[in-house]
Amino acid sequence: MRNLLLLIAATVSLLVPGAGMTADPRFPDWPCTQIKVPEISVAAVWSGPSIDDVGTAWESDPALRNLVARLAARRTPLNAAEAAISEFISGDAADRQEKGKLLFAGLFTILNQERSQVMNGLERFSRQQAAFANRIRVEISELHELQDTPGGDERKLDELANRIDWDTRIFEERRKTISYACEVPVLIEQRLFALARAIQQAIE
Secondary structure (H helix, E strand, O other): OHHHHHHHHHHHHHHOOOOOOOOOOOOOOOOOOOOOOOOOOHHHHOOOOOOOOOOOHHHHOHHHHHHHHHHHOOOOOHHHHHHHHHHHOOOOHHHHHHHHHHHHHHHHHHHHHHHHHHHHHHHHHHHHHHHHHHHHHHHHHHHHHHHHOOOOOHHHHHHHHHHHHHHHHHHHHHHHHHHHHOOHHHHHHHHHHHHHHHHHHHHO
8 A cells, every 4th residue: 555655646746737847937837748938929820911000990890800709719610711701801902901901910819818818727727736736645645644653543544545546536637638728729829820821812
């Protein structure tokens, strides 16, 4: 039992998000292997006309706001989103450019915000996992104390050992989910890049 608990304690220590990895000291709670970039830059995804003069103008048009929301949603297939972009960006060169700038500005704002929310959630999850790991270590320490106490209560020993086993299983299951969740910011970046490219093509 003692050797098993020592193994569990070592495993929990290694499985704490970020443990054993060279983490960026600026983001100690970041649990993903991908380097954390807090925000996407316009230049990273957009080579079209400058949107510096657009601001939040896209928000004043209800139809445009609805289109931005529909295109940003990952449940909207990319080919359907591209078709909607081509339909929206019409008219002469000046009209196409203005519509494209407004549409991209809205998508950039919404998807950047969504990405930030996901990343904040990942860091909250990381802190919760670290606290959970600490709880398991405390439980193991309590169990060692009970084992070292002459005439220790066997029922309490069994209950605590079972709790440690259960908590460790939960910890491991939660650890497995984080690798999937870490892909979400990447998917958002990829969608924004693809939509930006479709807008640029429609403007040309």
